[in-house]
Amino acid sequence: MKTDKKDFSDNEIxxxxxxxxxxxxxxxHNMYLSNLLKETEINFGEFPFLIDLYRRDHITQKDLADEFNVSEGTVARAVKKLEDKGLIKRKENPKNRREKIITITDEGKDFASKVFDIDGEWEDEILNHLTEDERLIFK
Known part of the structure; x- marks a missing residue:
């Protein structure tokens, strides 16, 4: 299998x-993260939700569902597992009792920060041949 740009002609690219x-x-990316996460309590399906909460805390399950284009049930199951592991907390929204507001715990922040840094290293490795302008255009 061709894996390096020099293995391809410009036309093939x-x-x-x-x-x-x-x-x-x-x-x-999935294989990289799964390998990284296999030594932790968190699974690959929970990872994106934890990272999103690390980036923007105090959001609702609906916000997460909308962000990832998944059902609120999918979010609820992942969030429950993260909550059981002490990485997040859910509380009732005082303005809407049917809504849950999710916050990341200090333990969750520590964990997410480490994984976020390692994930950034993967991205840097993948994009290391691009200039900053090219990275911006790619993203």
Whole structure:
């Protein structure tokens, strides 16, 4: 399998389907994170929610569902597991009793910070041949 740009002609690169490229990147990232997370209590399905809460705390389950384009039930299950592990807390929204506001705990922040840094290293490795402008355009 060709894996390095020098293995491809310019024409092959242009003709390579974008969905296939995105799939390769996604699978590579999944394997990297799964390997990293296998030594922790958190699983790959919970990881994106914890990282999002690390970036923007005090949000609702609906906010998370909308952010990731998943059902509120999917969020509720992942959030329950994170809560059981002491990484987040859920509380009733005083303005809307049916709504839960989620906050990340100090333990959750510490864990997310470490994983976030390591995930950033993966991204830097993947994009290391791009200039800052090219990274911005790519993203």
């Amino acid at each position: 242009i003709e390579y389907p974008l969905p296939k490229i995105l799939s390769i990147i996604f699978r590579s």
